[in-house]
Amino acid sequence: MVGAAFAVAALAASSALVAQPALADPLPPCFVDDQEGKPVGITRHIGQRPIFAAGNSDGDVAMLDRTTAGDGPRFGRLIHHTDGERKVAYGRQGHVGVLNQGLDEALARGWLVVDMVEDWERIWTGRP
Numbered sequence: 001m002v003g004a005a006f007a008v009a010a011l012a013a014s015s016a017l018v019a020q021p022a023l024a025d026p027l028p029p030c031f032v033d034d035q036e037g038k039p040v041g042i043t044r045h046i047g048q049r050p051i052f053a054a055g056n057s058d059g060d061v062a063m064l065d066r067t068t069a070g071d072g073p074r075f076g077r078l079i080h081h082t083d084g085e086r087k088v089a090y091g092r093q094g095h096v097g098v099l100n101q102g103l104d105e106a107l108a109r110g111w112l113v114v115d116m117v118e119d120w121e122r123i124w125t126g127r128p
Contacts, residue, residue, distance in 0.1 A: 077113075
């Protein structure tokens with residue numbers, strides 16, 4: 001997983017501003033881990049186009065698009081959160097995220113959509 005990254009400045013102890021080594025407050029983010037920022041963050045961390053990407057909202061479409069548009073074997077997967085009993089449910093409408101564009105484009109783009117109710121018998125509970 002790749003998260004949002006922020007730049008920080010290191011302040012040396014010999015600086016007239018600080019008595020001990022420290023980190024300055026974060027500068028504006030280098031990238032935001034959502035929508036078009038996701039492929040930026042992935043490229044920054046691994047240095048190349050990935051061969052596999054999985055997401056669960058429209059905020060992941062750009063990442064899936066970048067991953068599956070490359071040459072050679074590629075795999076894109078969307079998790080459709082339909083099981084409100086075992087996990088928070090959201091899809092075309094939701095308070096956490098939505099999955100509209102991803103569902104609309106998955107078939108044409110060759111992305112596998114995994115439905116939590118239809119495709120998963122068990123959802124990880126943290127217990128064996």
